[in-house]
Amino acid sequence: MTATGARPTTPTLDEVAVLAGVSRATVSRVVNDSPRVSPEARRAVEEAVATLRYVPNRAARSLVTRRTDTIALVLSESNTQVFSDPFFASIVRGLSERLADTDLNLVLLAARGESEQEKIGRYVRQGHVDGVILMSLHSDDLLPDILAGAHVPVVLSGRPLDGRPVAYVDADNAGGAAAATRHLLSLGRRRIATITGPLDMVAGLDRLAGYRAALADAAPPGVPELVAEGDFTEAGGLRAMTRLLAEAPDLDAVFVASDPMAVGALQALRAAGRRVPEDVAVVGFDDAAVAATCDPPLTTVAQPLGEMTSLMVELLLDQIEAGERAVGTRVCGTTLVRRASA
Secondary structure: OOOOOOOOOOOOHHHHHHHHOOOHHHHHHHHOOOOOOOHHHHHHHHHHHHHHOOOOOHHHHHHHHOOOOEEEEEEOOOHHHHHHOHHHHHHHHHHHHHHOOOOOEEEEEEOOOHHHHHHHHHHHHOOOOOEEEEEOOOOOOOHHHHHHHHOOOEEEEOOOOOOOOOEEEEEOHHHHHHHHHHHHHHOOOOOEEEEEOOOOOHHHHHHHHHHHHHHHOOOOOOOOOEEEEOOOOHHHHHHHHHHHHHHOOOOOEEEEOOHHHHHHHHHHHHHOOOOOOOOOEEEEEEOOHHHHHOOOOOEEEEOOHHHHHHHHHHHHHHHHHHOOOOOOEEEEOOEEEOOOOO
16 A cells, blocks of 8 residues: 555556657567567566566457467366266366466366357357367267367367367377287186277277277187276266176176276176176276275276377467467377286
């Protein structure tokens, strides 16, 4: 407070210009990172900004740059799935950490139904975000077409189901699933089942393909497929494992396409009196935190989520800076993490 009790005024662009001895336009160009400023003028403005503790008006800046400094993470799932699955939490944490040292803000939007997807499309078209990271796509999702029509930079987490030309970052889901299945075969298991992810999602399809490829290459030939579809949830894993035990009581191993489903599968095996790994070996996918703490600790396939989130931001920022959509793709390798369940 001043001596008169009035609040001190916020420094203005004009005051910065007077102190720096330059025009108001020059201050604006420095604040908005324009290259059309001499080094001397830039240094004078930066010193004036520091002296006055001037904070740029973000609303005014956005009118000049047409940038919001905001990107959206759009999850095509229900709120229940988004906030219960540790995979999504890991992605949000990774993106937040990657953006911590930038001026960019992250907004989280969840939409499973058609009306919610259309609402997100309107939000994006109205210019509220500079770009979108889109993940957890299902085959019936409208968002890829909606966002294409909005002409906004987009990066997908996972390759597109329809093969459309769009930037994406993915894990080697098929390779990781094949490695998990080969590991079970190397342990001498021959009645190997799988609990898939949703088969309207690329991760579910690719992990099933990897399981099948490993079985097809197995010796001796003719190892039968035992497949139950799951939904990437713990409850879904329990239901699918119960179904598999009813259909194939002599199974001796199971590759489960996500760690939460694997936890559910362990519950079903315990309820049926099956010992893990003595009677049934279990391998999951994701290397979520629960994999190391469940009973027994879970052998699983790790995805490099830190690398993947960093690449998603990199590809998106490249598009934002270029002012156009571009197709860049990255596929990251996976690693088998061995623990007591297999």
